Structures are given as structure tokens and as C-alpha cells.
Amino acid sequence: MAKPNFNDLLAFVTVAREGSFTRAAAVLGITQSALSQTISGLEARLQIRLLTRTTRSLSLTAAGERLLAAVGYRFDAIQIELDELTQMRDKPAGTVRITSGDHILRTTLLPKLTPLLLEYPDLHIEFDVNYGLRDIVADRFDAGVRMGDTLDKDMIAMPITPPLRMAVVASPAYFATRPRPKTPKDLLAHCCINQRMQTSGGLYVWDFEKKGRQVNVRVEGQLIFNTSPNIADAALAGLGVAWLPEEEFAPHLEEGRLVRVLEDWCPVFAGYYLYYPSRRQPSAAFSLVLQALRM
Known part of the structure; x- marks a missing residue:
């Protein structure tokens, strides 16, 4: 037979x-x-x-x-x-697949994982740059990286950055011809740079809070992007007011290429987390990644 x-x-x-x-x-x-x-x-x-x-x-x-x-x-x-x-060999091996945004990949994931890759040549890491909320189980990822307030309850979540704040910025040239906003509602009179959300398809609503008062603003402008680096570049070019986590603007703010406004309306919130399924049995390779990214 x-x-x-x-x-x-x-x-x-x-x-x-x-x-x-x-x-x-x-x-x-x-x-x-x-x-x-x-x-x-x-x-x-x-x-x-x-x-x-x-x-x-x-x-x-x-x-x-x-x-x-x-x-x-x-x-x-x-x-x-x-x-x-x-992975039972002397050195851990295999592929770890991670989905994340491009900014956190450049500033946190790659710098922290570079020593690991140099030490373990049989370890491979595949990065998927995506701003949507991927189903990491269905899409067969080992882990994802997102902000703490967007995670599903059935995931194990490990913080990999300190808490963050949003920042509202524009170039000095932009504010040279327009008054700086003093309240979130003032943004309605400005040309703002919008972000299209990959998961819902809608435009991101700018959320503000001050002394317990919450204000949501649906801004308008000439530009819409679905990735943050393009938003920062457009703000640097004087094309409007931008809204992103402050760390994405940090070098430009320090060197005066961008000006921050409404800072008192931007509270601290949960930073970036690495998340993975709670029922997952970590492999040796994935355990090394967890250890490298742990704060």
C-alpha cells in the first residue's frame, strides 16, 4: 500500500x-x-x-x-x-516576525535588536511596517508593537518605551503669517495635516485634554498621509500644522525647525508596547527578543 x-x-x-x-x-x-x-x-x-x-x-x-x-x-x-x-542547537535560531510602525522601528526596535542580531547569526527578524491593527494570530506574526491604549485585552503586553505625549507643531514660516492657536478649537481656522487610519479608513481625530476637560477636533487641510514621517516632512516644509507623538518631532523642535503650540492641552498617555498572544509558548529566539526590548 x-x-x-x-x-x-x-x-x-x-x-x-x-x-x-x-x-x-x-x-x-x-x-x-x-x-x-x-x-x-x-x-x-x-x-x-x-x-x-x-x-x-x-x-x-x-x-x-x-x-x-x-x-x-x-x-x-x-x-x-x-x-x-x-533551536536546540548551541545558539538560538529561527525567524521572529514583528509588525510595527516605521518610527518605533527606527528609534527603538532596530537599535535594541541590532546587538542581538550580531551575536546570533542564525536569528532572523522580519519587520512588517503597518499602521493598521493587524491580527497577529491570523497573519502569523510573533508580536506587534502599538500604543498601549489600542491593544486587545487577550494579549500579553510589555512596555518598550516610557509614556508619551502628543505634540502640535508647525514651522516658524507657517506661524509667521498666521496666529498661533491658543485652544484646540482654534485649529479649525488652520491648515492642518491629516492622517488616514489604515484600520478604519477614517481620518484621525485630534484628542486634547486639560484639567479634566476633553476636546476632540476634526481638523481640515490640504494634505492627508497614512505614515508619520511624511507628516513631519510636510510640517517642516511649512505646509500646515501637524499632530504626532512628541518624540517624532524632537530633533526638529530642539533645533528650532518646528514650533510647538497647545502643549498644556497634550497630557501624558501610555507609550509603545510589544504585544503577543497570551496562549503563545515563547520560542528561544522570541524569548531573546523579549529580553532585548524589555525596559
Whole structure:
């Protein structure tokens, strides 16, 4: 009796998760035509269609969704066991995947993890720069980095920065022709630089607080970005008033390239946290990352 071969099931799981034959073929290291034949063979063997394919899209049938739910996590478990065996060598190894914003990546994650990477050449870290609230379990990340007030309750959260404050800034050239705002509502008369939230798709509402009084302002202006470095650059160019964590403006404020206003309306709030699933059993490689990032 021939031994079962599960390569076609692994191929199916990869296609389903990648949502593309092209990307799945690259992950598996085979040609797209070979992958297509493998999936067709699996469908023929099971005598049921698993995928609905058009020239532009790919989706799972009901049978495909059931099969993915039944076998997908089993391949994940096998990979975890293989990774743990690899980590039994003298030095920790494997890949740690982290999703975060680009500013915290440049200022905190990379500087703190650089010594770790130099010490352990078999350790690999993949960074995903993203401003949306990624589902790190579904997207198979080991951890994410976000501000403390945006984390799900079922996550383990570890602070990696001190508490933060927001800052409202503009260039001296901008304020040379406009009065500086004295209250948050004064911002409605200014050209403000907006931020599009990747998760909701809406524009960020600027939140202020002073002596227990909270004020939310929906600002308007000529520019909308979805990443903070562009917002800072636009403020430096004199294109409007910007609102970000003060650390993102720090060198520009110190050197006078930006001017801060409404500072008394910007209270301290929770800083950045590394978060990961509470049910996750940390690998040796991930444990090293936790230790390096711990304050």
C-alpha cells in the first residue's frame, strides 16, 4: 500500500493563505503551472472543488474553507516543532516576525535588536511596517508593537518605551503669517495635516485634554498621509500644522525647525508596547527578543 503524500494539502493551504497562485508558488519554490496542476489533482482526488478561480481573483469554496480549517493549523504545529528542534542547537535560531510602525522601528526596535542580531547569526527578524491593527494570530506574526491604549485585552503586553505625549507643531514660516492657536478649537481656522487610519479608513481625530476637560477636533487641510514621517516632512516644509507623538518631532523642535503650540492641552498617555498572544509558548529566539526590548 502506497504511503500517503501530503504535499498537495500543503500546497492548498499555502494558496489559500496567500490568496494567489503566484505568491504561493514563490513561497513553495515551484512553478505556478506545477502548483496549479497539484491543486487540480487534489480536487480530482477529493472529487470536490476547493477554489474558485478567475483571471483576477481567487476565493475558497465552502469545502475549501472547511479543509483549510481542518488541516491548516496542523501544518503550523509541525513547523513549530521543527523550529523548536532547530533551536536546540548551541545558539538560538529561527525567524521572529514583528509588525510595527516605521518610527518605533527606527528609534527603538532596530537599535535594541541590532546587538542581538550580531551575536546570533542564525536569528532572523522580519519587520512588517503597518499602521493598521493587524491580527497577529491570523497573519502569523510573533508580536506587534502599538500604543498601549489600542491593544486587545487577550494579549500579553510589555512596555518598550516610557509614556508619551502628543505634540502640535508647525514651522516658524507657517506661524509667521498666521496666529498661533491658543485652544484646540482654534485649529479649525488652520491648515492642518491629516492622517488616514489604515484600520478604519477614517481620518484621525485630534484628542486634547486639560484639567479634566476633553476636546476632540476634526481638523481640515490640504494634505492627508497614512505614515508619520511624511507628516513631519510636510510640517517642516511649512505646509500646515501637524499632530504626532512628541518624540517624532524632537530633533526638529530642539533645533528650532518646528514650533510647538497647545502643549498644556497634550497630557501624558501610555507609550509603545510589544504585544503577543497570551496562549503563545515563547520560542528561544522570541524569548531573546523579549529580553532585548524589555525596559
